[in-house]
Amino acid sequence: MTTKLDEKMVRNIVSNVLAQLGTGATPSSPSAPSAAPFTPKKKGCDCGGSCSVFPTADKACEAAADAFTQLQKAGVEGRRKIVNIIKKTCTEKQVEWGKFELAETKVGQLDAKIAKLVGIENIPGVEWLQPLGMSGDRGITMEENTPFGVIGAITPVTHSIPTIACNAINMIAAGNTLVVNAHPGGAKSAVLAVKEFNNRIHAELGFSNVITIIEEPSIESFNELCANEHIGLLCITGGPGVVDAAMKSGKRAICAGPGNPPVLVDESADINQAAADILLGASFDNNLLCIGEKQIFVVEKAYSSFIRAFEAVGAVKLGSNELQRLTKEVFTESKDAGGCSHAVLNRDLVGADAAVLAKRAGKTIAANTPLVYAETTLEHPFVMEEQMMPMIPVIRVPSVEEGVRQALISEHGYRHSSMIHTMNVAHMTLMARALDSTIFVKNGSCLAGLGIGGEGYPSFSIATTTGEGITTPMTFTRRRRCVLVDQLKIY
Numbered sequence: 001m002t003t004k005l006d007e008k009m010v011r012n013i014v015s016n017v018l019a020q021l022g023t024g025a026t027p028s029s030p031s032a033p034s035a036a037p038f039t040p041k042k043k044g045c046d047c048g049g050s051c052s053v054f055p056t057a058d059k060a061c062e063a064a065a066d067a068f069t070q071l072q073k074a075g076v077e078g079r080r081k082i083v084n085i086i087k088k089t090c091t092e093k094q095v096e097w098g099k100f101e102l103a104e105t106k107v108g109q110l111d112a113k114i115a116k117l118v119g120i121e122n123i124p125g126v127e128w129l130q131p132l133g134m135s136g137d138r139g140i141t142m143e144e145n146t147p148f149g150v151i152g153a154i155t156p157v158t159h160s161i162p163t164i165a166c167n168a169i170n171m172i173a174a175g176n177t178l179v180v181n182a183h184p185g186g187a188k189s190a191v192l193a194v195k196e197f198n199n200r201i202h203a204e205l206g207f208s209n210v211i212t213i214i215e216e217p218s219i220e221s222f223n224e225l226c227a228n229e230h231i232g233l234l235c236i237t238g239g240p241g242v243v244d245a246a247m248k249s250g251k252r253a254i255c256a257g258p259g260n261p262p263v264l265v266d267e268s269a270d271i272n273q274a275a276a277d278i279l280l281g282a283s284f285d286n287n288l289l290c291i292g293e294k295q296i297f298v299v300e301k302a303y304s305s306f307i308r309a310f311e312a313v314g315a316v317k318l319g320s321n322e323l324q325r326l327t328k329e330v331f332t333e334s335k336d337a338g339g340c341s342h343a344v345l346n347r348d349l350v351g352a353d354a355a356v357l358a359k360r361a362g363k364t365i366a367a368n369t370p371l372v373y374a375e376t377t378l379e380h381p382f383v384m385e386e387q388m389m390p391m392i393p394v395i396r397v398p399s400v401e402e403g404v405r406q407a408l409i410s411e412h413g414y415r416h417s418s419m420i421h422t423m424n425v426a427h428m429t430l431m432a433r434a435l436d437s438t439i440f441v442k443n444g445s446c447l448a449g450l451g452i453g454g455e456g457y458p459s460f461s462i463a464t465t466t467g468e469g470i471t472t473p474m475t476f477t478r479r480r481r482c483v484l485v486d487q488l489k490i491y
């Protein structure tokens with residue numbers, strides 16, 4: 001399909017570009033003065049904190065579209081300032097916002113909520129936008145990473161403010177503005193953070209609505225957002241339902257979808273280290289992370305020593321009766337359209353403390369117990385469902401090959417994250433190739449996959465479903481080529 005540009009449209013486009021350059025010239029005045037640097041309109045926000053928060057998706061999109069032109073005028077330096085404002089705000093507000101989000105969402109742990117806000121400091125910024133230059137006998141070509149415009153960001157309840165902060169940094173560094181449709185369960189936290197970011201951005205740069213948010217998000221506001229003409233791209237962070245809905249929306253969607261990460265331990269591993277790493281990853285924020293270890297496969301020869309080491313670092317066992325009782329509390333049976341029954345997760349226990357889960361299982365344990373575990377088989381709902389709580393099933397397997405086979409089944413082809421503890425390189429390669437996951441960690445906790453205890457940078461949106469990987473500013477750019485045909489070589 002081609003779009004025919006008429007004379008009026010061309011004039012409008014040229015006028016807009018000239019306005020952005022700050023020349024004040026029109027297309028009919030070719031002797032335009034040279035571009036003046038962008039100067040902010042005024043300091044301080046007079047909206048009383050209400051701007052950036054909108055009752056409807058359409059209003060939020062309209063405002064973010066206006067802000068996009070302001071952001072263009074502010075240039076890369078303006079983007080850099082905004083990125084720094086968001087990072088600094090998260091650091092300053094870590095305790096206040098951590099407490100607020102925990103109180104609202106009632107999932108996870110305060111120290112993890114705070115740690116996630118502190119980690120925002122390490123999200124990549126404008127320095128990641130490296131152009132590609134080509135020079136030769138026929139001239140000079142540049143490929144630039146340019147913005148889409150306005151992006152629709154759908155965020156989860158598991159990390160409401162951190163996901164917004166991370167998405168905003170990546171998207172704004174790339175020159176975009178964004179409209180957030182948060183999870184209703186974390187919407188108040190999301191609004192609190194967006195207002196604060198907005199006020200600080202307005203105070204320093206003189207314009208609002210680089211990040212806008214729908215005050216009371218719903219499926220209807222999601223649909224309105226997807227249908228809005230200003231939205232050129234969606235970024236989805238959530239489970240299978242929202243990924244499905246986004247893929248059907250007709251808009252391009254970058255989907256950071258669900259995971260169910262398996263970890264495999266063989267007899268060559270440093271068993272004490274493996275136990276400590278798995279405990280760290282699976283208990284962090286009560287196992288809310290999509291990358292968190294959700295089921296452990298241990299080869300027979302290492303099983304007893306692993307269990308000893310696991311208990312030594314703080315994991316507490318649930319016996320078979322206790323497991324049965326907890327399973328009834330955590331899962332209900334449901335039949336799908338085809339009549340097949342499957343387990344449905346009780347959302348009330350997502351992100352609950354291990355001691356709460358133990359109590360539901362009929363066991364009293366210390367309130368600060370990081371993790372409970374139980375021996376199960378592959379088919380158990382705790383293995384096959386993404387439980388997002390600090391109860392981890394352990395499955396005994398006869399060999400690494402069988403462990404990899406079962407790990408693959410448990411991961412459901414999400415290709416999200418997987419881990420192995422082994423000193424055997426062939427075993428590492430076997431699992432890496434079979435699981436084909438976006439993040440694969442060898443001899444470390446899942447957190448190493450996001451730069452905590454391993455090399456690399458973090459992100460709260462790992463685009464597994466659509467394949468972009470751990471999102472960075474580059475993820476939210478359009479690649480454009482600019483060609484100058486001439487003999488301009490200086491050599």
Ligand code: NAD
Pocket residue numbers: 154155156157158181182183184219222237238239240241242245255256257258259289290386460461462463464
């Ligand atoms: P969720 O799927 O319930 O909600 C995520 C977002 O989607 C929310 O804003 C919610 O309101 C919206 N939503 C849900 N169903 C929808 C539908 N049918 N139509 C429109 N919008 C809909 O997930 P959650 O409980 O908030 O978060 C946990 C899930 O997110 C887990 O599956 C986890 O693995 C995944 N997650 C993935 C990543 C990643 O980077 N890949 C990061 C965090 C969380």
